[in-house]
Structures are given as C-alpha cells and as structure tokens.
Amino acid sequence: MVLIINKPEDVSDQVLQGATFLHSDIIEKIPNSNIIVQKHFSKNQVALIGGGGIGHEPSDFGFVGDGMLTACVNGKIFQPAPAKEILRAIKSVYTKYGVLIIIKNFERDLNVCLEAEKLAREEGMQVDHVIVNDDCSIEKRDNYKKRRRGVSGTVLVHKILGAAAKEGKSLAELKEIGDKVVYAMNTLGVATASGTCIETPNKPLFELPEQHISYGVGIHGEAGYRVEPFRSSENLANELLNKLIDFYDVNEESQFAILINGMGATTAMELAIFAHDVSRLSVLNELNISFVKAGSFLTSTNMSGVSLTLLKLQENSWLRFLEAPTSAFAW
Amino acid sequence: MVLIINKPEDVSDQVLQGATFLHSDIIEKIPNSNIIVQKHFSKNQVALIGGGGIGHEPSDFGFVGDGMLTACVNGKIFQPAPAKEILRAIKSVYTKYGVLIIIKNFERDLNVCLEAEKLAREEGMQVDHVIVNDDCSIEKRDNYKKRRRGVSGTVLVHKILGAAAKEGKSLAELKEIGDKVVYAMNTLGVATASGTCIETPNKPLFELPEQHISYGVGIHGEAGYRVEPFRSSENLANELLNKLIDFYDVNEESQFAILINGMGATTAMELAIFAHDVSRLSVLNELNISFVKAGSFLTSTNMSGVSLTLLKLQENSWLRFLEAPTSAFAW
Numbered sequence: 001m002v003l004i005i006n007k008p009e010d011v012s013d014q015v016l017q018g019a020t021f022l023h024s025d026i027i028e029k030i031p032n033s034n035i036i037v038q039k040h041f042s043k044n045q046v047a048l049i050g051g052g053g054i055g056h057e058p059s060d061f062g063f064v065g066d067g068m069l070t071a072c073v074n075g076k077i078f079q080p081a082p083a084k085e086i087l088r089a090i091k092s093v094y095t096k097y098g099v100l101i102i103i104k105n106f107e108r109d110l111n112v113c114l115e116a117e118k119l120a121r122e123e124g125m126q127v128d129h130v131i132v133n134d135d136c137s138i139e140k141r142d143n144y145k146k147r148r149r150g151v152s153g154t155v156l157v158h159k160i161l162g163a164a165a166k167e168g169k170s171l172a173e174l175k176e177i178g179d180k181v182v183y184a185m186n187t188l189g190v191a192t193a194s195g196t197c198i199e200t201p202n203k204p205l206f207e208l209p210e211q212h213i214s215y216g217v218g219i220h221g222e223a224g225y226r227v228e229p230f231r232s233s234e235n236l237a238n239e240l241l242n243k244l245i246d247f248y249d250v251n252e253e254s255q256f257a258i259l260i261n262g263m264g265a266t267t268a269m270e271l272a273i274f275a276h277d278v279s280r281l282s283v284l285n286e287l288n289i290s291f292v293k294a295g296s297f298l299t300s301t302n303m304s305g306v307s308l309t310l311l312k313l314q315e316n317s318w319l320r321f322l323e324a325p326t327s328a329f330a331w
Numbered sequence: 332m333v334l335i336i337n338k339p340e341d342v343s344d345q346v347l348q349g350a351t352f353l354h355s356d357i358i359e360k361i362p363n364s365n366i367i368v369q370k371h372f373s374k375n376q377v378a379l380i381g382g383g384g385i386g387h388e389p390s391d392f393g394f395v396g397d398g399m400l401t402a403c404v405n406g407k408i409f410q411p412a413p414a415k416e417i418l419r420a421i422k423s424v425y426t427k428y429g430v431l432i433i434i435k436n437f438e439r440d441l442n443v444c445l446e447a448e449k450l451a452r453e454e455g456m457q458v459d460h461v462i463v464n465d466d467c468s469i470e471k472r473d474n475y476k477k478r479r480r481g482v483s484g485t486v487l488v489h490k491i492l493g494a495a496a497k498e499g500k501s502l503a504e505l506k507e508i509g510d511k512v513v514y515a516m517n518t519l520g521v522a523t524a525s526g527t528c529i530e531t532p533n534k535p536l537f538e539l540p541e542q543h544i545s546y547g548v549g550i551h552g553e554a555g556y557r558v559e560p561f562r563s564s565e566n567l568a569n570e571l572l573n574k575l576i577d578f579y580d581v582n583e584e585s586q587f588a589i590l591i592n593g594m595g596a597t598t599a600m601e602l603a604i605f606a607h608d609v610s611r612l613s614v615l616n617e618l619n620i621s622f623v624k625a626g627s628f629l630t631s632t633n634m635s636g637v638s639l640t641l642l643k644l645q646e647n648s649w650l651r652f653l654e655a656p657t658s659a660f661a662w
Binding site for chain 2 (some may be wrong): 001002003004005006007011014015016017018019021022054055057058062192193201202210211212213230232233234236264265266267268269270271272273274275276277279292293294296299301302304305306330
C-alpha cells in the first residue's frame with residue numbers, strides 16, 4: 001500500500017504543520033515542537049492536555065479546541081513525546097487552575113506523562129492526570145484492569161472533561177469525573193485489514209489472511225484475541241456489542257453513549273452500515289442509547305476496521321457534556 | 332479487502348438508515364425510498380437537491396442540512412435513482428421558490444435528472460439544474476467541456492449554492508452562480524490503491540500495480556491518464572497543482588479556494604501531509620489561498636488517494652458562502 005507521505009522521519013512535523021494550515025482558526029503549532037495549542041484558549045479554567053504517538057490522526061490535534069483539549073503533544077510514529085516536551089506543553093497552557101493530562105494506558109505513554117507531571121510539580125505547578133484504559137479485549141473487568149490499553153474511548157473522555165472544564169470544574173473534580181467515566185467505559189476493536197508500517201512502505205503492521213478479520217487488535221497492530229473469516233457487518237456488531245454488554249448491569253433506567261470509530265481506512269459507508277446494525281441490535285438487547293457518534297477519531301495509520309465503545313451514563317451531566325458545543329474540528 | 336457490509340443488495344438502504352440513525356437531529360429518510368431530507372427545512376427559499384449512486388459516502392447525505400442541500404436522492408451502487416424517484420424527491424421539498432438540482436456530469440445521472448425535471452415542469456413546478464463538470468483529467472478547458480465528469484468540486488457547489496439559497500437568492504440567480512462556479516473550478520484526482528467492488532468482495536475496482544498510483548482516475552474506477560510509481564506526497568501535490576494552475580490566469584489579485592478530498596480509505600494523516608505540501612507549493616507559485624478544506628467528502632468505496640480542487644473566487648460573495656455556517660454534518 002502507498003501512504004501519501006514524504007520521508008518517514010518528516011511525518012510528525014509535516015502532519016502537524018498540515019493540520020495547523022487546514023485549521024489555522026482553531027489551532028497553532030509551537031515552533032520547533034510537536035505541540036499543538038488551542039488559539040485564544042481560556043485562562044479561566046483547568047487546561048487539558050492529550051497526546052501520544054503520531055499515526056493516530058485526527059487524534060489528538062483534531063480534539064484541540066474550545067470545550068475539549070487545550071493542547072496536545074506528539075512524539076514520533078507510535079511513540080509518545082519525551083517527558084521534557086510534555087513539560088513544555090504543560091507550561092505553554094498553564095493557568096492557576098492547573099493542568100490535567102489525559103493519558104492512554106500504554107507503558108511508554110504512562111511513564112513519560114508521569115515523569116512530566118513530577119517535573120511540573122517540582123516547579124510548583126498543579127498537575128494531575130486521568131488514565132484511560134477502555135480496551136476490554138485484554139482482560140476482564142477488575143482483573144488486571146491496569147493492563148487494559150487506552151483506545152478510542154479516550155475521545156469521549158476528552159469531550160466530557162473538556163466540557164466540564166469549560167463549565168468551571170476544578171482539577172480535583174475533573175480527575176474524579178474522568179476516573180468515573182473511564183471505569184464506566186469499554187471498547188472493543190476489530191481489524192478488517194492491516195495498516196501499513198509508516199517507516200517501511202509495503203510492510204503491513206501485522207499479517208491478516210485475505211477476507212479475514214482480527215478481533216481485539218490494538219492501535220499499534222498488537223495481536224487480537226481471534227482471527228476468523230469475515231461474515232457480515234451484523235455478525236461483527238453482534239460479537240462486539242455482546243462482549244461489551246457483558247461488562248454492565250443493564251436495566252430499564254440504564255442509558256448508554258456509543259462511539260463507533262473507524263481505524264483509519266474505514267469508509268463512511270461502512271461506518272453507517274455498521275451503525276445501522278448496532279442500532280438494530282441495541283433495540284433487540286433493550287439497550288437505551290442516549291448518544292451516538294461515528295467517525296474516524298483514533299486511528300492506526302491506514303488499518304481498516306472499527307472499534308465500538310460503550311459508556312454507561314452514570315451521571316446526567318455526562319450527556320450534557322457530550323452534547324455541549326466545541327470548536328474542535330474532528331469532533 | 333473486506334468491506335463491512337451485509338448483502339450487497341442491501342447496501343443502499345442500510346447506509347441511508349445508518350446515516351439517519353447517526354444524524355437524526357439533522358436528516359430523515361423518507362420511508363420506502365432512498366431519499367434523505369433535511370429535518371425542518373426552510374420553506375422560504377429555493378430547495379436544493381443532490382444525489383447519485385451509492386458508494387460515494389458521505390456524499391451526498393452528509394451535505395444535507397441548513398445552508399447546504401435540502402435533500403438528496405440515491406440509486407443503487409454507482410447508479411443514480413430513476414427519474415420517478417428524483418421527481419418524488421423534488422415534490423418532497425418543493426416550495427413556491429422552486430427547486431434546483433445539482434447534477435454530477437455523468438451520462439446516466441444527467442439523463443435521469445433532466446427527465447425528472449421535465450416531468451416536474453409538466454406538473455407546473457419551477458425546477459432548474461446546474462451541471463458540475465470539474466474533473467479536468469479528461470479534456471482541456473472549452474474542448475468538449477461537456478464530457479468532463481462531475482467529481483469532488485460538487486461539494487463546493489453544494490456549499491456555495493446552499494448558502495446563497497439561504498440568503499434568499501432566486502432560482503435563476505442560483506443557476507447563474509452555480510454555472511459560474513462550475514466554470515471557475517477544476518479537479519484532478521489520483522488513486523494510490525484501487526477500491527473494492529461492493530458487489531464482489533476481493534475484486535478491485537481496477538488494477539493498479541503495488542506502489543504505483545494512477546493520475547486522473549474517476550470516482551467509479553474509470554481509467555486515469557497515467558500510471559507511475561509513487562514517489563512522494565510533494566511530487567504528487569506538484570503534479571496536481573501544476574496541471575490545475577494551467578487552467579487559470581493567476582495574478583496578484585487572484586484568490587482561490589482549495590478542496591482536498593480523500594477518495595475513501597485515505598487517512599487524516601495523509602490528507603494533512605498532502606495539505607502541507609499544497610500549502611508550500613502554493614506559496615512558491617504565488618497562489619493566494621483564501622479558503623481551504625480537507626476531508627473525505629466524495630469517495631469511491633474504499634479507494635485510496637486524493638483529489639485536489641481549485642476554484643478561482645471570482646466574486647467576493649463566494650468566499651462568504653463558503654465560510655457561512657451549515658448544519659450539514661460532513662462539511
């Protein structure tokens with residue numbers, strides 16, 4: 001597969017420059033950095049920072065904007081920025097209300113973010129974090145939950161905390177909301193075709209036989225839990241939704257938000273058809289869907305496939321936060 | 332390649348049902364039809380209708396909304412709706428201000444739309460049309476321009492005419508603006524990988540050797556004008572931009588709008604990097620870009636690649652129309 005890039009080593013810089021060219025009304029890039037900052041961000045609220053490796057576009061710069069992230073900081077392809085760069089991002093948006101870092105649960109991401117947080121605290125800054133670990137393909141709830149990866153549900157955390165921060169919630173309140181949201185959220189992904197290694201054109205991220213799909217695959221090509229022939233969108237929706245529902249006690253009062261995420265090369269046609277199947281199966285399962293969104297939000301280069309996130313709306317405010325307006329262009 | 336669908340014969344209906352499930356606040360589907368209508372559309376303006384075959388999502392339902400299309404009508408995969416179905420769409424949004432149909436220039440689309448227009452006029456309705464033929468890969472300007480296909484520039488026509496209609500322009504004025512915009516617009520596409528035939532999984536839309544790209548390819552897999560090995564995003568941007576600039580007299584006063592369109596499976600990373608190259612080459616070519624937008628707007632199933640549209644902004648109002656707000660979810 002061809003990827004429309006120049007030299008692989010220039011991808012990080014050029015993708016961020018391209019994004020700021022396309023959305024110069026909302027975001028800007030701090031020169032000589034991989035830090036994207038919201039233009040004219042509010043100084044009267046907690047600032048939110050996201051980030052990670054390159055190769056997951058439009059994450060996270062597409063979610064920088066009023067009512068979502070204040071800034072994001074990227075490293076290289078599939079690699080988070082070093083702690084010092086994250087510290088620089090913290091300083092670039094720091095206000096007296098403090099900074100909250102939203103971390104996707106991967107060992108490297110966690111290490112650099114916690115190191116940056118430590119450095120910032122040593123300089124007297126108020127910084128805290130929320131760790132997103134929504135990928136339920138690895139372990140059952142409460143069983144080594146810390147090993148679960150942070151995937152597309154992160155976008156819902158950005159949205160909920162972004163709207164809550166704009167409403168004036170404190171750093172401690174945001175951390176509490178974030179932790180609750182993460183605990184109430186589960187995501188399961190499926191790849192229908194491997195993406196391409198950015199560094200090595202022609203080399204797939206992983207091997208997948210023709211007309212086969214891989215359940216539970218990670219956003220960096222980590223192995224899934226089952227490979228089988230593709231049958232239908234409905235079959236796929238059924239597998240994902242059933243596995244996700246298993247994590248919840250569902251009753252008449254339960255309300256859910258759903259995120260359908262394209263993995264990179266997934267088409268709007270496929271997302272709509274899959275959404276239709278999710279919709280029908282939700283009715284059959286008596287699952288109340290209060291909020292639904294589909295798009296390619298957190299991707300893995302040009303991998304094809306979808307992930308499905310289920311979030312139980314345990315507080316009424318969460319729906320309000322999800323529905324609040326934002327200027328972030330990829331929401 | 333796997334496409335996440337159910338039976339190919341159910342694609343049209345299920346993709347439209349999925350779209351209305353996802354965007355029930357903006358659009359609705361007329362039962363037992365492939366017609367999508369804007370909810371609560373204004374009765375105090377000309378209604379705009381787009382449409383064509385299925386397989387080009389989010390076109391055109393993603394552009395139905397306040398300030399863009401009033402309705403769209405689809406046929407089957409890569410096939411426009413029959414004239415009677417288009418007539419039904421006309422009637423479903425008809426007001427005393429009339430209806431304008433925006434037609435992509437393909438023989439079948441043109442035939443059914445003009446037939447529907449004739450039937451509507453016979454019933455005493457005011458209906459007119461604009462034919463979009465922005466694809467300049469086939470012929471030089473003024474040389475058989477009518478043979479040029481209608482491709483991604485159509486989205487700019489939807490946006491400009493949608494905002495103009497909302498401002499209260501008459502049917503005759505909208506047709507005049509539309510014809511002028513089409514004449515000032517050129518698009519050139521390139522495929523970096525063939526998409527999949529929806530009806531026949533595993534069968535590509537066309538053959539393209541590994542690591543090769545095809546310039547000038549059509550949105551239904553029509554042959555392009557040159558196949559060559561992929562070199563770089565910059566090389567590709569240079570080829571497309573140079574060919575497009577050739578159609579214009581560029582001077583200091585010239586202002587352009589640019590649309591960068593993903594062909595279906597193109598990633599946000601690639602679009603941003605390609606946009607960065609277009610941006611740098613525009614500066615080198617002293618091309619003033621007043622408006623730029625990138626995304627996957629008019630696609631060809633899961634084809635990879637991009638198309639670049641250049642529109643010379645001959646009237647100041649065009650920029651205002653492009654920048655006006657709309658509720659259409661895919662803009």
